[in-house]
Amino acid sequence: xxxxxxxxxxxxxxxxxxxxxxxxxxxxxxxxxxxxxxxxxxxxxxxxxxxxxxxxxxxxxxxxxxxxxxxxxxxxxxxxxxxxxxxxxxxxxxxxxxxxxxxxxxxxxxxxxxxxxxxxxxxxxxxxxxxxxxxxxxxxxxxxxxxxxxxxxxxxxxxxxxxxxxxxxxxxxxxxxxxxxxxxxxxxxxxxxxxxxxxxxxxxxxxxxxxxxxxxxxxxxxxx
Amino acid sequence: xxxxxxxxxxxxxxxxxxxxxxxxxxxxxxxxxxxxxxxxxxxxxxxxxxxxxxxxxxxxxxxxxxxxxxxxxxxxxxxxxxxxxxxxxxxxxxxxxxxxxxxxxxxxxxxxxxxxxxxxxxxxxxxxxxxxxxxxxxxxxxxxxxxxxxxxxxxxxxxxxxxxxxxxxxxxxxxxxxxxxxxxxxxxxxxxxxxxxxxxxxxxxxxxxxxxxxxxxxxxxxxx
Numbered sequence: 001x002x003x004x005x006x007x008x009x010x011x012x013x014x015x016x017x018x019x020x021x022x023x024x025x026x027x028x029x030x031x032x033x034x035x036x037x038x039x040x041x042x043x044x045x046x047x048x049x050x051x052x053x054x055x056x057x058x059x060x061x062x063x064x065x066x067x068x069x070x071x072x073x074x075x076x077x078x079x080x081x082x083x084x085x086x087x088x089x090x091x092x093x094x095x096x097x098x099x100x101x102x103x104x105x106x107x108x109x110x111x112x113x114x115x116x117x118x119x120x121x122x123x124x125x126x127x128x129x130x131x132x133x134x135x136x137x138x139x140x141x142x143x144x145x146x147x148x149x150x151x152x153x154x155x156x157x158x159x160x161x162x163x164x165x166x167x168x169x170x171x172x173x174x175x176x177x178x179x180x181x182x183x184x185x186x187x188x189x190x191x192x193x194x195x196x197x198x199x200x201x202x203x204x205x206x207x208x209x210x211x212x213x214x215x216x217x218x219x220x221x222x223x224x
Numbered sequence: 225x226x227x228x229x230x231x232x233x234x235x236x237x238x239x240x241x242x243x244x245x246x247x248x249x250x251x252x253x254x255x256x257x258x259x260x261x262x263x264x265x266x267x268x269x270x271x272x273x274x275x276x277x278x279x280x281x282x283x284x285x286x287x288x289x290x291x292x293x294x295x296x297x298x299x300x301x302x303x304x305x306x307x308x309x310x311x312x313x314x315x316x317x318x319x320x321x322x323x324x325x326x327x328x329x330x331x332x333x334x335x336x337x338x339x340x341x342x343x344x345x346x347x348x349x350x351x352x353x354x355x356x357x358x359x360x361x362x363x364x365x366x367x368x369x370x371x372x373x374x375x376x377x378x379x380x381x382x383x384x385x386x387x388x389x390x391x392x393x394x395x396x397x398x399x400x401x402x403x404x405x406x407x408x409x410x411x412x413x414x415x416x417x418x419x420x421x422x423x424x425x426x427x428x429x430x431x432x433x434x435x436x437x438x439x440x441x442x443x444x445x446x447x448x
Contacts, residue, residue, distance in 0.1 A: 125370075129363075129371075131363060134362065134382075135430070135432065136382040136383055136384065136430070137382070137383035137406045137407045137410070138358065138362070138380055138381070138382060138383070139353075139355060139380070139381045139382075139383050139409075139421065140379055140380055140381075141379045141381055141421050142379065143379070145420055145421045145422075146349075146418050146419065146420055146421070147353075147409065147413055147418075147419040147420075147421060148379075149413070150383075150405075150406070150407070150409075150410040150413060151375075151380075153406060155364055155365045155366065155367065155372075156362055156363070156364055156375075157362070157363045157364075157365055158358075158360040158361070158362060158363075159360055159361040159362070159363055159374075160360065181374075182361045182374070182377060183361045183374070185363075185371065185374075186361070186374040189371055189373070189374060194370050194371075195370065195371040196369055196370055196371075197363065197365050197369045197370070197371060198369075202435065202436070202439070203435070206359070206360070208359065211426065211427075212426075215426075215442075215443065218439075218442035218443060218445060219439065219442060221442060221445075
């Protein structure tokens with residue numbers, strides 16, 4: 001696998017339940033649709049050859065219109081109910097790839113550097129994700145909001161995307177495992193295979209609320 | 225305790241090891257020293273009667289000059305090596321208080337509303353902190369950067385400050401417990417006493433790096 005074929009799955013099928021009726025992927029972020037900003041670094045990364053966007057029935061037409069004619073764009077495919085169903089649809093559209101990236105469409109501040117460092121780690125280990133060290137104290141609470149315990153903070157990380165995988169490994173995880181997972185790396189972990197963490201960035205936030213969208217806009221205005 | 229006497233301990237004795245030689249508390253944030261922004265909401269909260277700032281030998285003179293003449297300011301006291309030593313010094317300067325707040329000086333975007341909601345919970349339960357739900361997947365890794373496990377995300381919270389306590393409870397924790405703790409609530413948890421979580425805010429960030437300072441400035445420019 002000296003010159004692996006590399007494809008990216010950008011997930012856009014999730015709801016925007018906390019956005020007050022706005023589809024966050026199509027929301028303007030510093031003057032451009034959020035998803036357009038997410039896709040740029042994948043198009044810019046020399047390693048990435050093909051990009052697949054996974055859409056929902058509700059936003060597929062708008063996403064088609066948005067990505068039409070963009071560099072490296074291979075397809076817009078329909079996702080499913082669960083995250084894993086959407087990733088599976090993306091994998092099917094990248095059957096020729098040795099390595100696949102999976103990225104949340106709602107993380108528009110990803111960079112080509114971050115993409116490339118995750119890819120390098122996955123080429124070596126088989127699976128990798130970017131993550132940031134937990135800097136706050138983590139508590140487990142009960143349903144009533146009373147603290148049950150304070151977790152040991154050593155070696156705790158907050159997972160981000162992009163995550164990258166040898167395609168055969170992620171496909172095997174999808175074929176062998178039942179149930180849903182909060183991220184794709186967890187499926188490879190469940191197979192007992194190694195997953196490497198590479199340093200992510202506090203800037204690489206996931207837009208979930210209107211406040212996150214403001215914050216992302218503020219970040220775009222600073223530090224660039 | 226119908227009208228409790230309430231004091232605030234603002235911690236400013238920590239180093240600024242990741243700030244490249246700048247004391248973050250004195251760094252300009254949108255045109256004013258960061259610590260001045262941290263102190264404002266405590267002065268603005270009608271509930272808070274006295275404020276104590278805990279300084280280090282290195283920054284005590286500069287902090288004295290900064291806080292001199294500010295509303296409700298009772299004292300600048302010298303902290304110790306560990307967080308708990310600094311909190312203990314603050315407790316000693318608030319001997320007349322029924323409830324005490326503990327707040328990281330490096331969280332300048334705290335609001336009077338957040339302070340008041342933590343105080344209300346602590347008046348009821350004895351101890352409370354603000355925290356935000358963990359929205360990312362949390363991984364535990366080994367020292368080599370390989371994932372060991374993905375934690376169950378349900379009911380995981382990232383602790384912030386302010387934290388608030390009945391002064392007698394926090395004092396008892398300091399007298400009975402050995403060792404250091406990453407936050408003050410953990411000491412009350414170690415006594416087996418209840419600690420309530422109240423909803424914090426993603427805006428209430430802790431400035432640790434120069435990038436955080438930029439981010440805080442960006443946040444001040446938006447959403448206000």
